[in-house]
Amino acid sequence: MSVFVKLIAATPEADRVVAAAAKICYSPSGAAEIFDGLDTAKTASFLKMLREAGHLSPFEHASFTFAAEGLSRVATHQLVRHRMASYSQQSQRYVGMTGNDCIVPPTVKSDPRALALFREQTESAQRTYDELVALGIPKEDARFILPHGAETRIVLTMNARELHHFFALRLCRRAQWEIRELAREMLRAVRAAAPVLFAAAGPSCVTEGSCHEAHSCGQPYKDIEDMLSQ
Amino acid sequence: MSVFVKLIAATPEADRVVAAAAKICYSPSGAAEIFDGLDTAKTASFLKMLREAGHLSPFEHASFTFAAEGLSRVATHQLVRHRMASYSQQSQRYVGMTGNDCIVPPTVKSDPRALALFREQTESAQRTYDELVALGIPKEDARFILPHGAETRIVLTMNARELHHFFALRLCRRAQWEIRELAREMLRAVRAAAPVLFAAAGPSCVTEGSCHEAHSCGQPYKDIEDMLSQ
Amino acid sequence: MSVFVKLIAATPEADRVVAAAAKICYSPSGAAEIFDGLDTAKTASFLKMLREAGHLSPFEHASFTFAAEGLSRVATHQLVRHRMASYSQQSQRYVGMTGNDCIVPPTVKSDPRALALFREQTESAQRTYDELVALGIPKEDARFILPHGAETRIVLTMNARELHHFFALRLCRRAQWEIRELAREMLRAVRAAAPVLFAAAGPSCVTEGSCHEAHSCGQPYKDIEDMLSQ
Amino acid sequence: MSVFVKLIAATPEADRVVAAAAKICYSPSGAAEIFDGLDTAKTASFLKMLREAGHLSPFEHASFTFAAEGLSRVATHQLVRHRMASYSQQSQRYVGMTGNDCIVPPTVKSDPRALALFREQTESAQRTYDELVALGIPKEDARFILPHGAETRIVLTMNARELHHFFALRLCRRAQWEIRELAREMLRAVRAAAPVLFAAAGPSCVTEGSCHEAHSCGQPYKDIEDMLSQ
Numbered sequence: 001m002s003v004f005v006k007l008i009a010a011t012p013e014a015d016r017v018v019a020a021a022a023k024i025c026y027s028p029s030g031a032a033e034i035f036d037g038l039d040t041a042k043t044a045s046f047l048k049m050l051r052e053a054g055h056l057s058p059f060e061h062a063s064f065t066f067a068a069e070g071l072s073r074v075a076t077h078q079l080v081r082h083r084m085a086s087y088s089q090q091s092q093r094y095v096g097m098t099g100n101d102c103i104v105p106p107t108v109k110s111d112p113r114a115l116a117l118f119r120e121q122t123e124s125a126q127r128t129y130d131e132l133v134a135l136g137i138p139k140e141d142a143r144f145i146l147p148h149g150a151e152t153r154i155v156l157t158m159n160a161r162e163l164h165h166f167f168a169l170r171l172c173r174r175a176q177w178e179i180r181e182l183a184r185e186m187l188r189a190v191r192a193a194a195p196v197l198f199a200a201a202g203p204s205c206v207t208e209g210s211c212h213e214a215h216s217c218g219q220p221y222k223d224i225e226d227m228l229s230q
Numbered sequence: 231m232s233v234f235v236k237l238i239a240a241t242p243e244a245d246r247v248v249a250a251a252a253k254i255c256y257s258p259s260g261a262a263e264i265f266d267g268l269d270t271a272k273t274a275s276f277l278k279m280l281r282e283a284g285h286l287s288p289f290e291h292a293s294f295t296f297a298a299e300g301l302s303r304v305a306t307h308q309l310v311r312h313r314m315a316s317y318s319q320q321s322q323r324y325v326g327m328t329g330n331d332c333i334v335p336p337t338v339k340s341d342p343r344a345l346a347l348f349r350e351q352t353e354s355a356q357r358t359y360d361e362l363v364a365l366g367i368p369k370e371d372a373r374f375i376l377p378h379g380a381e382t383r384i385v386l387t388m389n390a391r392e393l394h395h396f397f398a399l400r401l402c403r404r405a406q407w408e409i410r411e412l413a414r415e416m417l418r419a420v421r422a423a424a425p426v427l428f429a430a431a432g433p434s435c436v437t438e439g440s441c442h443e444a445h446s447c448g449q450p451y452k453d454i455e456d457m458l459s460q
Numbered sequence: 461m462s463v464f465v466k467l468i469a470a471t472p473e474a475d476r477v478v479a480a481a482a483k484i485c486y487s488p489s490g491a492a493e494i495f496d497g498l499d500t501a502k503t504a505s506f507l508k509m510l511r512e513a514g515h516l517s518p519f520e521h522a523s524f525t526f527a528a529e530g531l532s533r534v535a536t537h538q539l540v541r542h543r544m545a546s547y548s549q550q551s552q553r554y555v556g557m558t559g560n561d562c563i564v565p566p567t568v569k570s571d572p573r574a575l576a577l578f579r580e581q582t583e584s585a586q587r588t589y590d591e592l593v594a595l596g597i598p599k600e601d602a603r604f605i606l607p608h609g610a611e612t613r614i615v616l617t618m619n620a621r622e623l624h625h626f627f628a629l630r631l632c633r634r635a636q637w638e639i640r641e642l643a644r645e646m647l648r649a650v651r652a653a654a655p656v657l658f659a660a661a662g663p664s665c666v667t668e669g670s671c672h673e674a675h676s677c678g679q680p681y682k683d684i685e686d687m688l689s690q
Numbered sequence: 691m692s693v694f695v696k697l698i699a700a701t702p703e704a705d706r707v708v709a710a711a712a713k714i715c716y717s718p719s720g721a722a723e724i725f726d727g728l729d730t731a732k733t734a735s736f737l738k739m740l741r742e743a744g745h746l747s748p749f750e751h752a753s754f755t756f757a758a759e760g761l762s763r764v765a766t767h768q769l770v771r772h773r774m775a776s777y778s779q780q781s782q783r784y785v786g787m788t789g790n791d792c793i794v795p796p797t798v799k800s801d802p803r804a805l806a807l808f809r810e811q812t813e814s815a816q817r818t819y820d821e822l823v824a825l826g827i828p829k830e831d832a833r834f835i836l837p838h839g840a841e842t843r844i845v846l847t848m849n850a851r852e853l854h855h856f857f858a859l860r861l862c863r864r865a866q867w868e869i870r871e872l873a874r875e876m877l878r879a880v881r882a883a884a885p886v887l888f889a890a891a892g893p894s895c896v897t898e899g900s901c902h903e904a905h906s907c908g909q910p911y912k913d914i915e916d917m918l919s920q
Contacts, residue, residue: 006261006262008247008250008261008262008265009241009242009243009244009247009291009292010241010242011239011240011241011293011295012239012240012242013239014239017238017239017295020238020297020385021295021318021385022318024297024318024319024320024383024384024385025318025319025320025321025324026321026324026325027320027325028320028325028326030297030299030383031236031238031297031299031383031385032236032238032297035238035297049674052674053673053674054672054674057316057317057318058318058385060316060387061239061295061316061318061385061387062239063241063293063387063389065241065247065251065291067250067254067260067261067262067265069260069261072834073763073767073838074782074833074834076767077763077766077767077770080767080770080771081770081777083773086287086290086291086389087287087771088251088252088254088255088287088288088291089254089255090254090255090257090258091255091256092764092838093866094255094256095256095257095258096258102834103834104834105827105831105834107827107828107831108822108827108831108834111825111826111827113825114822114825114827117818117821117822117825118818118822118834118835120818121814121815121818121835122835124811124814125811125815125837128807128808128810128811131807132798132804132807132808135801135803135804135807136801137795137797137798137801137804138797140866141795141797141798143764143838144762144764144792144793144794144795144798144808144837144838144839145808145811145812145837145838145839146837146838147815147834147835147836147837147838148763148782148833148834148835148836148837148838148840149834149835150838153254153260153261154254155250155251155254155261155288155291157290157291157293157389159293159316159387176783176830212514213513214509214512214513214514279904282904283903283904284902284904302604303533303537303608304552304603304604306537307533307536307537307540310537310540310541311540311547313543313544314543317541322534322608323636332604333604334604335597335601335604337597337598337601338592338597338601338604341595341596341597343595344592344595344597347588347591347592347595348588348592348604348605350588351584351585351588351605352605354581354584355581355585355607358577358578358580358581361577362568362574362577362578365571365573365574365577366571367565367567367568367571367574368567370636371565371567371568373534373608374532374534374562374563374564374565374568374578374607374608374609375578375581375582375607375608375609376607376608377585377604377605377606377607377608378533378552378603378604378605378606378607378608378610379604379605380608406553406600442744443743444739444742444743444744466721466722468707468710468721468722468725469701469702469703469704469707469751469752470701470702471699471700471701471753471755472699472700472702473699474699477698477699477755480698480757480845481755481778481845482778484757484778484779484780484843484844484845485778485779485780485781485784486781486784486785487780487785488780488785488786490757490759490843491696491698491757491759491843491845492696492698492757495698495757517776517777517778518778518845520776520847521699521755521776521778521845521847522699523701523753523847523849525701525707525711525751527710527714527720527721527722527725529720529721546747546750546751546849547747548711548712548714548715548747548748548751549714549715550714550715550717550718551715551716554715554716555716555717555718556718613714613720613721614714615710615711615714615721615748615751617750617751617753617849619753619776619847
């Protein structure tokens with residue numbers, strides 16, 4: 001695995017903030033009073049009820065910021081299609097790409113002939129990039145020759161509601177392997193920071209015990225631990 | 231003033247998180263390395279440069295959650311038009327409105343005849359609400375008779391980019407007085423938590439020294455302190 | 461029923477536009493070529509497949525603009541919480557409210573004592589509003605005394621994906637009656653303009669034959685016609 | 691120039707729809723009545739006033755759908771960062787890339803040595819892709835070796851407000867050349883369909899006669915015609 005994810009910021013006491021925000025909808029009390037009255041057990045049972053009822057809008061009040069490295073521009077082009085999120089990505093217009101690695105898909109890695117072809121091609125692309133830059137071609141134009149799999153870095157922020165949506169889509173076995181790795185590392189990181197908000201997460205085989213996909217993969221995960229171990 | 235705002239959650243070290251996210255765009259280094267290399271002075275000068283250049287997308291990585299009380303449904307109806315934000319509001323479908331106050335506009339407060347009319351009317355509305363509920367009318371229908379100015383409570387989350395946009399629009403003297411009070415209290419709260427991100431904020435008379443409104447009020451604020459003191 | 465909805469603009473040939481946009485994802489051909497090759501039957505079967513598989517992102521390319529009248533500010537305060545939409549609403553800051561009606565909930569209408577109390581109160585609110593304006597109170601402040609149920613006008617635009625989400629939530633029997641009326645009129649209007657995109661729509665009792673609500677109403681609609689007739 | 695843009699759908703009578711939606715905010719009349727009372731001259735002067743005052747929210751009611759071909763994945767990765775829009779893009783997971791062209795930047799095209807290196811490299815990338823697929827590597831993994839400049843197709847929908855924002859950023863001389871070409875073709879297309887909404891558009895040198903960029907290019911466009919001719 002090559003994706004590396006670090007949680008660089010998170011809403012402090014995220015579980016309690018979400019529970020307090022949700023409770024204000026149904027209570028004559030103020031938020032401060034509600035917040036102080038929420039112990040760990042009450043927070044957990046209330047959030048579980050919200051999650052199971054699909055009342056996820058209060059989950060938006062908890063925000064998580066990740067730094068991700070070791071992923072390809074193939075993966076980030078998919079990632080940034082999630083519009084309910086914020087992104088800052090390493091620019092190929094300004095940052096020279098000399099020496100950058102190309103992500104190698106597992107199917108290529110496990111086939112020696114494919115791997116040799118792949119390596120040869122990425123090295124040749126890097127040489128051509130360097131030669132174009134030496135000829136005076138701007139970096140922003142020379143990069144057209146770099147492979148899609150070129151490694152990039154990105155900082156992204158999503159709230160807990162969007163994260164649940166992201167995990168439901170991107171942890172499914174039918175998702176592309178690289179964004180699935182990214183999603184798995186993100187879920188591991190947020191579960192450490194907000195265990196109650198993410199007590200259950202993932203595709204419906206994990207959260208509901210059944211598959212809603214039109215073309216099911218036929219291999220449901222047993223549970224969240226099973227999903228995270230793969 | 232009746233609006234009461236409490237910052238109940240904020241991205242920790244918001245100034246540095248935003249600076250690190252922005253720097254990754256222009257640097258071959260990774261986010262963790264960048265984050266550790268950012269001292270207070272470098273963070274401040276870098277964020278100032280971003281703000282003045284209008285490159286505000288990295289500001290989205292800093293998130294702020296407020297609990298607001300003592301504001302009317304007139305104000306929240308305006309507030310929730312800001313779509314780049316998250317809201318949880320006290321429900322009038324489920325929470326009975328007996329005894330709730332009505333926000334009194336300053337122009338009414340300062341005119342004894344207007345105030346007497348206003349009070350009489352809000353009391354009569356409350357009595358009718360109570361009578362309708364006593365007749366078996368559901369709370370969600372009885373509330374149709376409550377005044378627009380009825381007090382409500384709301385929890386809201388905005389990121390620092392949207393907050394800058396919100397402050398630019400809603401701290402202008404031409405904005406409605408109540409949402410202006412709300413914006414002022416919110417700015418006070420975030421300046422304590424993220425002084426560099428919000429070193430400058432507000433309408434263009436404050437941030438640029440000139441007015442872009444088609445119909446200017448003719449009374450530009452001198453500076454951010456002047457604006458916050460009013 | 462008091463809500464009046466008029467579809468004032470819609471993407472022409474919306475069914476075919478959505479089908480062509482979706483097909484481009486899976487085809488080596490260009491959009492123009494795909495568009496010309498789509499007859500009515502192909503469009504219908506392809507859109508049905510997308511809808512049932514939950515692949516609704518191409519539905520975003522079809523846009524619908526409605527003018528709605530005869531609904532209360534209670535309803536529009538709920539409505540504008542849908543953030544994937546655009547709104548232009550009659551302003552109470554600038555438009556005087558003299559003579560405007562108040563929406564009367566059906567539970568009130570059907571109870572003569574409740575209706576008498578309600579009428580008396582709305583008339584008294586209107587008188588107070590007029591007196592406050594006569595005293596020199598600005599319209600934007602006098603409106604604090606107007607009832608929540610005061611009639612308003614709004615123009616709104618949603619795309620077909622958001623409309624499906626809106627219909628799923630707001631046509632459920634558990635939704636508030638007024639926004640349910642609005643949703644029903646909107647669905648009637650778009651079904652005339654884009655019959656294939658909206659061949660099925662509404663809560664899951666209609667679209668999937670089963671209820672996902674935590675607290676089901678116990679009275680599932682038989683089908684879309686049954687739902688639209690109520 | 692290689693980008694090819696076709697406007698495949700647009701809100702009918704977009705100019706009048708936007709003007710009617712805006713007028714409802716300030717008028718006691720209903721939308722239908724307002725719509726019928728708007729002639730061409732009134733529409734034009736009203737929209738000009740809104741545009742110059744920066745009151746662009748009613749512009750959201752006009753929606754435009756484009757099919758774009760002949761652009762690279764470099765450009766679409768930038769494009770899809772605009773989150774207030776809808777996209778359907780040709781998939782490299784499902785559509786085989788054999789025979790697809792690579793976009794050649796003008797700086798490369800005009801330098802024979804650079805062009806020879808570039809061509810050699812794109813041909814070698816295509817050969818490797820074909821060989822990997824022949825070895826049984828899935829298309830979604832073989833594409834990691836394809837150049838960033840590989841041609842793609844996309845259908846996108848933006849409303850007139852987001853389009854104005856897009857044109858302001860992406861028609862600036864400092865924007866990347868390819869997305870600038872795309873923006874120019876899009877502006878040409880919408881000006882034919884909604885001449886009043888887009889009577890003025892582009893960076894501030896065109897719309898306001900002055901530059902707000904921190905690092906100005908020093909070559910302001912004379913006017914919109916000058917900008918569109920380049």
